[in-house]
Amino acid sequence: METTAQAADRRSDELGRWGEDLAADYLAGTGLVVLSRNWRCRDGEVDFVATDGQRLVVCEVKTRSGTGYGEPSEGVTPAKAARIRRVTAAWLRAYRVGWCEIRFDVLAVLCPQDGPVTVEHLRGAF
Amino acid sequence: MSLASAWAMALHGVDGVLVEIEAHIGPGLPNLQMVGLPDTALSEARDRVRAAVLNSGERWPPRRMTLALSPATLPKGGSSYDLALACALLAADGRIPAERLRGLVLIGELALDGRLRQVRGVLPAVLAARRVGIGQVVVPTASLAEASLVDGMRVHGATCLKEVLNWLRNPAAGLARPGPLRPAPPTAVPDLGDVLEQGDARWAVEVAAAGGHHLLLTGPPGTGKTMLAQRMVGLLPALTDQEALEVTAVHSVAGLLASETPLITVPPFVAPHHTSSVAALVGGGSGLAKPGAVSRAHRGVLFLDEVAEFGPRSLEALRTPLEDGEVRLARRDGVVRYPARCQLVLAANPCPCAPPDERDCTCAPSARRRYLGRLSGPLLDRVDLRVAMRPVKDMGQADAEPESTATVRERVLQARAAARARWAGTGWSMNAEVPGPVLRRRFRLPRAVTEPIATALHRGLVTARGADRTLRLAWTVADLAGRDCPLVEDVSVAMGLRERRAA
Numbered sequence: 316m317e318t319t320a321q322a323a324d325r326r327s328d329e330l331g332r333w334g335e336d337l338a339a340d341y342l343a344g345t346g347l348v349v350l351s352r353n354w355r356c357r358d359g360e361v362d363f364v365a366t367d368g369q370r371l372v373v374c375e376v377k378t379r380s381g382t383g384y385g386e387p388s389e390g391v392t393p394a395k396a397a398r399i400r401r402v403t404a405a406w407l408r409a410y411r412v413g414w415c416e417i418r419f420d421v422l423a424v425l426c427p428q429d430g431p432v433t434v435e436h437l438r439g440a441f
Numbered sequence: 442m443s444l445a446s447a448w449a450m451a452l453h454g455v456d457g458v459l460v461e462i463e464a465h466i467g468p469g470l471p472n473l474q475m476v477g478l479p480d481t482a483l484s485e486a487r488d489r490v491r492a493a494v495l496n497s498g499e500r501w502p503p504r505r506m507t508l509a510l511s512p513a514t515l516p517k518g519g520s521s522y523d524l525a526l527a528c529a530l531l532a533a534d535g536r537i538p539a540e541r542l543r544g545l546v547l548i549g550e551l552a553l554d555g556r557l558r559q560v561r562g563v564l565p566a567v568l569a570a571r572r573v574g575i576g577q578v579v580v581p582t583a584s585l586a587e588a589s590l591v592d593g594m595r596v597h598g599a600t601c602l603k604e605v606l607n608w609l610r611n612p613a614a615g616l617a618r619p620g621p622l623r624p625a626p627p628t629a630v631p632d633l634g635d636v637l638e639q640g641d642a643r644w645a646v647e648v649a650a651a652g653g654h655h656l657l658l659t660g661p662p663g664t665g666k667t668m669l670a671q672r673m674v675g676l677l678p679a680l681t682d683q684e685a686l687e688v689t690a691v692h693s694v695a696g697l698l699a700s701e702t703p704l705i706t707v708p709p710f711v712a713p714h715h716t717s718s719v720a721a722l723v724g725g726g727s728g729l730a731k732p733g734a735v736s737r738a739h740r741g742v743l744f745l746d747e748v749a750e751f752g753p754r755s756l757e758a759l760r761t762p763l764e765d766g767e768v769r770l771a772r773r774d775g776v777v778r779y780p781a782r783c784q785l786v787l788a789a790n791p792c793p794c795a796p797p798d799e800r801d802c803t804c805a806p807s808a809r810r811r812y813l814g815r816l817s818g819p820l821l822d823r824v825d826l827r828v829a830m831r832p833v834k835d836m837g838q839a840d841a842e843p844e845s846t847a848t849v850r851e852r853v854l855q856a857r858a859a860a861r862a863r864w865a866g867t868g869w870s871m872n873a874e875v876p877g878p879v880l881r882r883r884f885r886l887p888r889a890v891t892e893p894i895a896t897a898l899h900r901g902l903v904t905a906r907g908a909d910r911t912l913r914l915a916w917t918v919a920d921l922a923g924r925d926c927p928l929v930e931d932v933s934v935a936m937g938l939r940e941r942r943a944a
Contacts, residue, residue, distance in 0.1 A: 385503075386471055386501075386503035388503050389470075389471045389503060396470070421470065423503075437468060437469065437470065438468065439469075440470045441469070
C-alpha cells in the first residue's frame with residue numbers, strides 16, 4: 316500500500332525525470348554535446364555534463380509545476396550548488412580530465428497546470 | 442540586465458540625508474544582496490519587501506539582484522526604506538517606468554501584505570527633500586498631515602504598495618493629497634487660579650515666563666510647587682511657525698506625533714522622573730542617539746520635580762545643553778545634534794524629612810546641607826530665580842480670587858513683546874539670553890538705579906555673576922511693569938526675588 320507522501324514523492328520524481336528529458340532535447344538544440352547524464356558518485360548526482368567544444372558545461376535541471384513554492388531556479392540552493400561542484404570534481408577525476416574551464420548552468424523548467432511549458436537557461440548561474 | 446534607482450531619506454539627528462537606492466538585476470540564481478551598511482532592521486527589509494511585492498500581485502524577479510544604498514559610508518537603519526527598495530527593484534525589472542522615480546522621495550515601511558506603515562522622522566525627511574531640491578514625496582497616509590507641514594512640496598499619501606505602483610504607471614490614478622491642516626485641539630492646561638496663596642511664587646513664575654529665566658522652587662511638600670510648574674506652560678506665548686517646525690521635527694524623530702494634528706504649536710512640558718538616566722535626559726541609545734527629555738522640551742519647559750533626588754551625573758549632564766541650547770551626542774554611527782533650548786523649572790523639598798512646617802524639621806544640619814548641596818553650583822548658577830515657598834495656611838476662603846492664567850498671560854505676552862523689540866537685531870529674544878557684559882555696557886543703567894546691587898556686591902552679599910543675574914531680572918520686572926527701563930524699585934524687587942534663595 317502506498318502512502319500519500321510516497322505518492323507525492325513518486326509524482327515529484329516523475330516530474331523531475333520528465334523535466335530532464337525535456338532539458339536533454341533543449342540542450343541538443345543549443346548545440347551542446349552531452350558527455351554524461353545523471354552521473355552519480357558517492358557525493359551525489361549531476362544531471363548533465365556537456366561541452367560546447369571549449370569548456371565543460373555542468374547543467375542542473377530544476378523542474379516545478381508551479382511557482383507556489385517559488386521559481387524553479389530558486390530551488391538551487393547554495394548547499395545544492397556546493398554539492399554539484401563536489402560531484403563535478405569527482406567527475407573530472409573519474410574521467411581523468413585535466414584543467415579546463417567549467418561553467419555551471421541551471422535549466423529552470425516550469426510546467427504549470429494551465430499554460431505553456433517554459434525552459435529558462437541560466438548560463439553561469441553559480 | 443537592467444538598472445534603476447529610487448530616492449529615500451536617512452535620518453541623522455533632526456536632519457535628513459538623501460539616500461539613492463540603486464537596484465541591479467543580473468543573470469544568476471535568484472538572490473537579493475543589499476549593500477551600503479544596513480542595520481538589522483534594514484537587512485530584514487529583504488523579506489518584508491519580497492512578501493509585500495508578491496502580495497501586491499507583482500512578480501518577484503527570479504534573478505540575481507543587488508540593492509545598493511548610497512552614500513555607502515553612511516550607516517542606515519530602520520524600516521523607512523522599504524517602499525523605495527520595492528520601487529527600485531520593480532523599476533529595474535521593467536514593471537514600472539523608471540523615469541517616474543526621478544525627483545521623488547519614497548518613505549514608508551511595508552507590511553507583508555503590501556500595506557504602507559507609518560515611520561518616524563517624516564517631517565525632517567520632507568524638510569531635507571525640499572533643501573536638496575526634490576519637489577515630490579510619497580508617504581504613508583498616516584503621515585500625510587505631518588509631511589504637508591512643509592511648504593512648497595507636492596506630498597502624496599498612499600495606503601499600500603499597490604496604490605503607489607498604480608500611480609507610478611498611470612499618474613492620472615492619483616494618490617491621496619493632504620487635506621487642509623487642522624489645528625490641534627487646545628490642550629487643557631491647568632489654570633493658575635487653582636493655586637492657593639503663594640503670592641511670591643506666583644510672581645516668580647510670572648517673571649520666569651516673561652523673561653525666560655530658569656526657576657527653582659523649594660518648600661515643604663503640598664505647597665503647590667508641582668502645581669505652579671505645570672501651570673507655567675500656560676503662560677508662555679504660542680510657538681512661532683519656525684519654532685513649531687523645530688519642535689515638531691524633534692518629536693517626529695522621537696516618534697511622538699499625533700498623526701491627525703501633528704504640528705505642535707504650544708510649548709511642550711516635559712517632566713522626567715527623578716530616576717531618569719543620563720541617556721533619558723539628554724538623549725542616547727545605540728547606533729545613532731535618539732532625543733532625550735531636554736530635546737523634547739525644546740522651546741518649552743523642562744520640569745525636574747524632586748530635583749535633589751536626581752542622580753548627580755544626570756544633573757551635571759544638563760549643564761552643556763542648557764548653555765549651548767543644543768545637545769551633541771557621539772555614538773558609534775556618528776555625532777548628532779539635537780536642539781535643546783528649554784526653560785528649566787526645578788522643584789525640591791528643603792530637606793529629606795520635609796515637614797509641613799520647617800520648624801518641625803528633624804534632620805541633622807549636615808543632612809540638610811547635603812540634601813540641597815546635591816544641586817551643584819554650576820547648575821544652580823544658571824538658575825536666575827530661586828523661591829522658597831511657605832506652607833498654605835488658608836483654604837481659599839479669602840475674598841480675592843487668585844488671578845487666572847489668562848490675566849497673567851496677557852502681562853507676560855506684553856513683557857515678551859517689549860523684550861523682543863529691545864533685543865531686535867541682536868539674536869536674543871528673551872532677557873535670560875542676554876549676556877551680562879551687554880547689560881553692563883551697552884544697556885548700562887544709571888548709578889542711582891543699580892545702587893542696591895552695588896551695595897550688596899560691595900558687602901559680599903552677591904557674587905559678580907549674581908549681580909548680572911539680578912540685572913537681567915530687573916529688566917524683566919520692568920518689562921512686566923510696562924517701563925522702558927528698570928527703576929531702582931525694579932532692581933529692589935529683582936534682588937528680593939533672588940534673595941529669597943533657598944540654596
